[in-house]
Amino acid sequence: MAKIRVGVVGCGAIGSELCKAIDSELSSGMELKLLIDKHPENIERLCKNLRNKPDRTKSDSTKLDKIFAEVDLIIECASQAAVREFVIPALKKGKDVMILSVGALLCEEGLFEELESISKEKRCKVYIPSGAVAGIDGLKSGAVGGIHSVELTTRKPPSGFEGNEYVKGKGIDLSSIEKEKTLFIGSAKEAVKHFPENVNVAASLSLAGIGSEATRVKIVADPFAVENVHEIKVRGEFGKLFVRVENVPSIANPKTSYLAALSAIATLKSISYPIRVGT
Numbered sequence: 513m514a515k516i517r518v519g520v521v522g523c524g525a526i527g528s529e530l531c532k533a534i535d536s537e538l539s540s541g542m543e544l545k546l547l548i549d550k551h552p553e554n555i556e557r558l559c560k561n562l563r564n565k566p567d568r569t570k571s572d573s574t575k576l577d578k579i580f581a582e583v584d585l586i587i588e589c590a591s592q593a594a595v596r597e598f599v600i601p602a603l604k605k606g607k608d609v610m611i612l613s614v615g616a617l618l619c620e621e622g623l624f625e626e627l628e629s630i631s632k633e634k635r636c637k638v639y640i641p642s643g644a645v646a647g648i649d650g651l652k653s654g655a656v657g658g659i660h661s662v663e664l665t666t667r668k669p670p671s672g673f674e675g676n677e678y679v680k681g682k683g684i685d686l687s688s689i690e691k692e693k694t695l696f697i698g699s700a701k702e703a704v705k706h707f708p709e710n711v712n713v714a715a716s717l718s719l720a721g722i723g724s725e726a727t728r729v730k731i732v733a734d735p736f737a738v739e740n741v742h743e744i745k746v747r748g749e750f751g752k753l754f755v756r757v758e759n760v761p762s763i764a765n766p767k768t769s770y771l772a773a774l775s776a777i778a779t780l781k782s783i784s785y786p787i788r789v790g791t
């Protein structure tokens with residue numbers, strides 16, 4: 513069987529892990545054909561660590577039509593802006609896509625609907641890995657029977673909120689927090705406006721479950737937290753679900769959880785393997 517030809521947009525923390533996996537354990541079913549990053553030095557750094565270099569590299573979004581013709585799957589792991597810049601043109605060209613900056617689908621009005629309509633028309637797949645959370649499988653299954661509520665609680669050390677405008681506006685002094693303090697309670701839709709660093713987790717849960725207005729989010733500064741912790745509570749016709757993830761940060765980018773890169777690799781594995789375990 514022919515190998516799946518892959519193009520990766522974004523050569524940062526997640527992109528590097530993904531490309532290394534394509535270059536090693538996934539190499540029997542996939543090949544890296546194209547690397548895109550607006551910073552050419554990031555492409556160069558990544559290529560140095562690859563046994564099989566991609567045929568093409570690019571640092572802008574011009575003339576995509578021609579180069580997208582040479583790949584089967586485009587993976588976005590760059591930024592929210594890159595979803596419109598690269599994912600939409602890839603779909604229009606009839607290519608399957610994977611999106612890591614899933615927050616874009618909550619933040620840009622109409623983008624999700626556009627994505628859905630083009631992918632239906634072109635019969636393409638849009639893969640959205642679970643990213644830094646777990647429990648998406650149970651949430652999706654539960655949604656079939658009916659969900660009553662979805663709550664996400666994110667706990668981080670107070671230093672993780674430094675520079676956050678919403679926290680500043682509330683007059684909260686992060687350095688004086690001695691016991692856990694709730695910074696925000698509201699809908700996922702409101703949460704992503706005030707806590708953009710939380711946007712991907714809130715978006716994945718909203719898309720898999722009951723939408724961004726009904727999904728509730730609580731953000732807590734916890735001086736005893738050493739890692740970013742996400743707790744998900746779901747209640748529905750199926751019963752109750754509770755998941756807690758204590759994320760280790762990625763070495764290359766401490767804002768990104770290592771699990772996010774691993775979940776993208778796991779999604780790639782499921783694309784290239786005929787047997788799919790899990791919902």
Ligand SMILES: NC(=O)c1ccc[n+]([C@@H]2O[C@H](COP(=O)([O-])OP(=O)(O)OC[C@H]3O[C@@H](n4cnc5c(N)ncnc54)[C@H](O)[C@@H]3O)[C@@H](O)[C@H]2O)c1
Binds near residue numbers: 554589644
């Ligand atoms: N789904 C999830 O749960 C989850 C978890 C963590 C991170 N993310 C998202 O995944 C994305 C990548 O994360 P990362 O930690 O690898 O980031 P990173 O900053 O380590 O790397 C991003 C790379 O993409 C490049 N880039 C950014 N915008 C670009 C554009 N418009 N065109 C071309 N290149 C561009 C940058 O130059 C950089 O090399 C981010 O948007 C992040 O928010 C999602």
